[in-house]
Amino acid sequence: MRALIGVGLGILLLHGSGAGAAEDGVIRVGSKSFTESYILAEIAAQVIERVGEARAERRHGLGGTGITYRAIASGAIDLYPEYTGTLARIILKDPALRTPEAIRARLLASGLTTSEPLGFSNTYALAVRAETAERLGLRRISDLARHPELKAAFSSGFLEREDGWPGLTRHYGLSLAEVRVMEHALTYRAIASGDVDVMDVFSTDGQLERLRLQILQDDKRFFPDYSAVLLARRDMAERFPRTWARLREAFEGALDDQRMAKLNALADLDGKSVAEVAAAFLGTASPDPRRRPGALSEIFALTLDHLLLVLISLAAAVVLGIPMGIAAARFRRTGQIELGAIGMLQTVPALALLVFMIPLFGIGKGPALVALSLYALLPVVRSTYAGLIAIDGHLLDIAFVLGLGRLKRLVRIELPLASISIMAGIKTAAVMTVGTATLAAFIGGGGYGTLIVRGLALDDTATILAGAGPAAVMAVAFHIAFELLDRLAVPRGLRR
Amino acid sequence: MIALRGVTKRFGDRVALDAVSIDVRPATTHVLLGSSGSGKSTVLRLVLGLVEPDAGEVQVDGTPVTPSTRAELVRRMGYVVQDGGLYPHLTAYRNVTLPTEAHGWDPSRAGPRVAELGTMVGLDEETLRLYPRELSGGQRQRVGLMRALVLDPPVLLLDEPLGALDPIVRAELQGQLGRLFAALGKTVVLVTHDIREAALLGSTITLMHAGRVVQQGTFADLLERPAAPFVTQFLTAQTLAAGALGAR
Numbered sequence: 001m002r003a004l005i006g007v008g009l010g011i012l013l014l015h016g017s018g019a020g021a022a023e024d025g026v027i028r029v030g031s032k033s034f035t036e037s038y039i040l041a042e043i044a045a046q047v048i049e050r051v052g053e054a055r056a057e058r059r060h061g062l063g064g065t066g067i068t069y070r071a072i073a074s075g076a077i078d079l080y081p082e083y084t085g086t087l088a089r090i091i092l093k094d095p096a097l098r099t100p101e102a103i104r105a106r107l108l109a110s111g112l113t114t115s116e117p118l119g120f121s122n123t124y125a126l127a128v129r130a131e132t133a134e135r136l137g138l139r140r141i142s143d144l145a146r147h148p149e150l151k152a153a154f155s156s157g158f159l160e161r162e163d164g165w166p167g168l169t170r171h172y173g174l175s176l177a178e179v180r181v182m183e184h185a186l187t188y189r190a191i192a193s194g195d196v197d198v199m200d201v202f203s204t205d206g207q208l209e210r211l212r213l214q215i216l217q218d219d220k221r222f223f224p225d226y227s228a229v230l231l232a233r234r235d236m237a238e239r240f241p242r243t244w245a246r247l248r249e250a251f252e253g254a255l256d257d258q259r260m261a262k263l264n265a266l267a268d269l270d271g272k273s274v275a276e277v278a279a280a281f282l283g284t285a286s287p288d289p290r291r292r293p294g295a296l297s298e299i300f301a302l303t304l305d306h307l308l309l310v311l312i313s314l315a316a317a318v319v320l321g322i323p324m325g326i327a328a329a330r331f332r333r334t335g336q337i338e339l340g341a342i343g344m345l346q347t348v349p350a351l352a353l354l355v356f357m358i359p360l361f362g363i364g365k366g367p368a369l370v371a372l373s374l375y376a377l378l379p380v381v382r383s384t385y386a387g388l389i390a391i392d393g394h395l396l397d398i399a400f401v402l403g404l405g406r407l408k409r410l411v412r413i414e415l416p417l418a419s420i421s422i423m424a425g426i427k428t429a430a431v432m433t434v435g436t437a438t439l440a441a442f443i444g445g446g447g448y449g450t451l452i453v454r455g456l457a458l459d460d461t462a463t464i465l466a467g468a469g470p471a472a473v474m475a476v477a478f479h480i481a482f483e484l485l486d487r488l489a490v491p492r493g494l495r496r
Numbered sequence: 497m498i499a500l501r502g503v504t505k506r507f508g509d510r511v512a513l514d515a516v517s518i519d520v521r522p523a524t525t526h527v528l529l530g531s532s533g534s535g536k537s538t539v540l541r542l543v544l545g546l547v548e549p550d551a552g553e554v555q556v557d558g559t560p561v562t563p564s565t566r567a568e569l570v571r572r573m574g575y576v577v578q579d580g581g582l583y584p585h586l587t588a589y590r591n592v593t594l595p596t597e598a599h600g601w602d603p604s605r606a607g608p609r610v611a612e613l614g615t616m617v618g619l620d621e622e623t624l625r626l627y628p629r630e631l632s633g634g635q636r637q638r639v640g641l642m643r644a645l646v647l648d649p650p651v652l653l654l655d656e657p658l659g660a661l662d663p664i665v666r667a668e669l670q671g672q673l674g675r676l677f678a679a680l681g682k683t684v685v686l687v688t689h690d691i692r693e694a695a696l697l698g699s700t701i702t703l704m705h706a707g708r709v710v711q712q713g714t715f716a717d718l719l720e721r722p723a724a725p726f727v728t729q730f731l732t733a734q735t736l737a738a739g740a741l742g743a744r
Contacts, residue, residue, distance in 0.1 A: 394581060397546050401575040402643070403567075403598040412594070416585040491585035493627035 027054045027236055027243065030068050030077035030363075033061040033442070033457045035267050035274075036122060036204060036228075036260065040081035040251075042278040044230065047250050050284075053243045059363060060274075061453040063442035065090055067355055067363070071443075073110060076362035078236040079247075082114070083122060085226035100229060113234050116252040117227040120204055120260040124158060124223050126168075127201045127213040129191060140219040144174055144198070152198040153182040153190055163224060164200070171222040203257050206265030215257075228255070250282070267458055274458075299451075303470060306447035309365070309437045310478070313372035314430050321377050321429075322422065325384020326410065339385065346378045350436045354443050368437075368445025375436055376429040383425020387418025419490045427482040434475040438467065448474075497522040497683045498543055498651065503552035505538055512538045514707040515552070520700075522650075525677050525684040527698030529691070531730075534704040536687045540653050543685070544570055556651070571599075573651040574644030579660040580636035582628040588639045589624040595647050606646075613642040616676070634665040641673075645680075652677075654686045658693065670696055691734045703727055 027048050031041030038060055048056040059077050062068050069091050071077045088097040097103050104114050128138055136147055144150065158164040159181055169175065176198070182190065190196040192211050201208060203215060230251060237244040263281060266272045328335030353375065357367030391414060399409045415422070441449030451467030498520035505513040513535045520526045528536035541547045542554045545566025554561040556569045582591045589610060596606040614624060617638040628636055637657060644652060658666045674697050677684050688694055694701050695715045703710045703718060711723035722728045
């Protein structure tokens with residue numbers, strides 16, 4: 001047991017210390033968790049590998065902007081695809097920044113830089129069937145003013161956001177007869193069957209071409225520019241100048257909206273792996289097909305990974321939680337404060353807790369383990385506390401009279417008497433952690449969540465299930481294992 | 497040997513003991529008699545240092561019982577409670593050797609001592625390997641007694657030791673305890689509400705009521721020279737009840 005904890009803490013420290021500064025000869029490529037971001041990051045990783053100046057480490061599928069930006073700012077990753085609109089509005093919080101040059105100048109102080117725009121812009125757009133466009137002569141959004149009879153269906157976000165439909169109608173002076181809210185995936189079918197004429201899309205949507213949809217030109221320039229760029233750490237660009245130059249060469253101006261949409265369609269609709277799509281873009285041979293998502297060897301590796309996450313964070317929660325429970329039971333008044341504080345920690349959503357770890361520990365296993373351990377703490381502390389305060393005071397008095405010192409009383413009497421309760425708490429923590437650990441993938445912590453995040457991004461149910469299924473099995477396995485362990489940990493005299 | 501001098505103890509608003517003075521002479525069996533709530537158990541807890549008096553003083557061997565002396569003083573005392581007070585997670589044997597373990601005895605020294613005590617109270621090795629819940633009430637009580645005696649302390653404190661037992665086992669153990677106390681020559685303080693037990697075992701009896709000492713003396717003193725009407729009332733209440741049942 002002690003050795004296991006030692007190894008666990010060792011790994012924890014290793015990951016924690018490694019998060020701040022990039023290692024020599026490694027470029028860490030991050031991505032957000034949607035198809036386009038995966039593809040661009042994978043292309044970058046393959047370019048880095050081809051230049052050979054540095055090794056590429058893939059940190060794909062890192063949740064959203066909050067996570068990726070914190071990760072690059074803290075040096076946990078060196079590079080990831082970002083959009084100028086996001087940089088200006090969300091990261092720099094200055095919508096007035098319009099040009100890539102202005103954004104780049106502002107990022108300088110944070111030790112970051114960007115490439116030139118890659119050539120496409122992933123922004124909101126309105127689409128109509130190509131056939132409708134031809135029949136009515138629709139080419140620009142302002143053309144819609146002449147056809148108020150058209151029926152529109154928008155996703156709820158677009159319908160409510162000020163940079164969506166409300167702003168657009170004012171900007172263009174539009175009014176359509178029928179505007180409905182509709183689930184995005186269903187709207188594609190509705191527009192294909194002619195029930196709906198106008199819908200909101202993203203300009204690089206992989207479905208556009210497949211469904212023969214045409215984007216209406218934003219002639220009065222209402223939608224903000226979401227031009228894709230590579231966001232990179234300046235120290236990386238300086239240390240690997242050849243790689244940075246080659247990356248810019250490969251990307252800058254290489255992708256227009258249609259080309260990007262096609263790449264997205266390859267992954268989303270044709271079921272190609274991200275690695276294959278990237279290879280296709282670079283015109284290189286397809287990578288080893290064994291690395292396709294959900295392959296057995298990958299699930300095996302992820303199982304080990306997930307098990308490691310659960311066991312280490314559980315061990316840490318037990319090693320910390322039992323003494324904390326003892327302290328809470330011994331010092332009742334401060335104990336209430338302690339229990340309150342840990343309870344409050346539990347109310348922080350697990351994903352938010354993971355995100356808070358990034359500025360402190362970077363991304364990867366380290367912060368995931370810290371967050372999971374904190375999360376598993378409450379059941380362990382509470383059950384230890386509850387088990388200890390439930391002990392008959394008489395039995396404790398007798399222990400004093402028998403001459404047992406404080407420590408002996410705790411070890412020989414109190415903890416064994418509380419063991420049923422403590423074990424129940426550890427069991428709860430274990431089963432819970434198996435589930436929570438799937439979120440670790442959002443900050444690059446690995447485990448079954450890797451498949452879930454990837455499956456969500458690629459809208460691929462099979463991949464999601466390949467991650468969620470084994471996680472459920474593992475939770476059940478932990479439950480059974482603890483039922484057996486109960487027989488060892490709970491003294492015979494206490495068992496029912 | 498054991499002395500309470502004007503001890504008052506309150507629990508919140510309730511006065512458990514009100515200016516109580518008791519003297520326990522060495523090598524005698526002193527019974528604290530009274531109904532529940534009379535304060536008799538509190539006396540034992542004060543002697544053990546488990547609670548502190550609000551006023552007055554408790555002495556053991558002439559040493560005042562205080563938080564700093566109590567750990568040393570309890571070494572001289574064995575403590576038996578109702579139903580044995582055994583630890584459910586330890587076998588009977590382990591329960592008995594807990595004090596020897598606490599005082600750093602070698603297991604090879606503890607073994608013969610347990611065997612000796614087992615013979616004395618009538619429990620064999622086999623029974624001592626069982627867990628408390630696998631024992632009968634009488635067996636648990638005997639294990640509790642063995643545990644209190646294992647370090648051979650000069651003082652033995654018993655709090656309603658036979659309270660949880662059925663009448664037949666109770667009568668049997670009462671006889672056994674009487675012989676044991678006589679043979680061991682220890683200073684014994686026994687708390688009970690049972691008059692028969694008090695008459696059988698006590699060389700001195702202190703009758704308590706509502707936190708006060710009503711009378712202290714031999715059973716004959718209480719019977720023949722009651723210090724207050726309550727004494728007769730208390731003594732006859734139980735014998736009357738027994739008589740009423742017998743008449744049916």
